[in-house]
Amino acid sequence: MSLASIGSGSAGNAILIRANGTCILVDNGFTLRETRRRLATLSVDAEEIDAIVVTHEHGDHLSGVGPFARKYKTPVWMTHGTWRACRDKKLPDIHLFHAHQGFTIGDVSLEPFPMPHDAAESCQFVFRAGKHRVATLTDLGCTTRYMEEHLHGLDGLLIECNYDADMLRNGPYGEYLQARIRGSWGHLDNVQAAAFARKVDGPGLQKILLGHLSEKNNTPDAVTRTFNEHAPELAGKTAILAQDFASDWFCFD
Ligand SMILES: [Zn+2]
Ligand SMILES: [Zn+2]
Secondary structure, three states, rough: OOEEEEEOOOOOEEEEEOOOOOOEOOOOOOOOOHHHHHHHHHHOOOOOOOOOEEHHHHHHHHHHHHHHHHHHOOOOEEEEHHHHHHHHOOOOOOEEEEEOOOOOOOOOEEEEOOOOOOOOOEEEEEEEEOEEEEEEEHHHEEEEEEHHHHOOOOOOEEEEEEOOOOHHHHOOOOOOHHHHHHHHOOOOEEEHHHHHHHHHHOOOOOOOEOOOOOOOOOOOHHHHHHHHHHHHHHHOOOOEEOHHHHHOOOEOO
């Protein structure tokens, strides 16, 4: 199984999951043109994508889903709650699921689990192909015991490092927005992400991808500093995802 980020951050998110002959796009916060351009850098044709799976209705995850799905007749999967909150109802092939109910797309099994986030019914996923398991964990205000248990024994983890607490406090956002981001239905900061990554680390965990960095309230340097201080034993496993360009493919074999 392999994973690549098409772009990660508060201005747009999309991830590719590939196993055997199946290719799944998770969210899409980019224009059609930008999506195609970035897919090309990963040697993927838009026609190859078997399905789009949506985590929640926020624009940085959903804005590019409708245009892509209409153009390529791609099936789209989302929870009932996300569909209710989704204003773009003109999707050619919609599949609804419950946030605790697993399903399969081609060679990939998806195990969704609900997220504490200020969206209607947001979820993240464990993707399984054969004996390999990779999870995404972005857009959440806090981690839970359930997540710790559920994400045990992973091969790969993509986790949100949304903000640096000092940068948020001293940054341009007003009190209300700061409280929303910091709250338990908002986003994870770098220290929370490092603490959680340590908890689910194990001998099989090959790669920890650090993503969804806020443009205004975080920097790659701040993420690296925090992980060096709070989770130094993970230094060889981490990579920071960029907003402006696609990552390489990360392979889990
Ligand atoms: Zn987001
Ligand atoms: Zn969100």
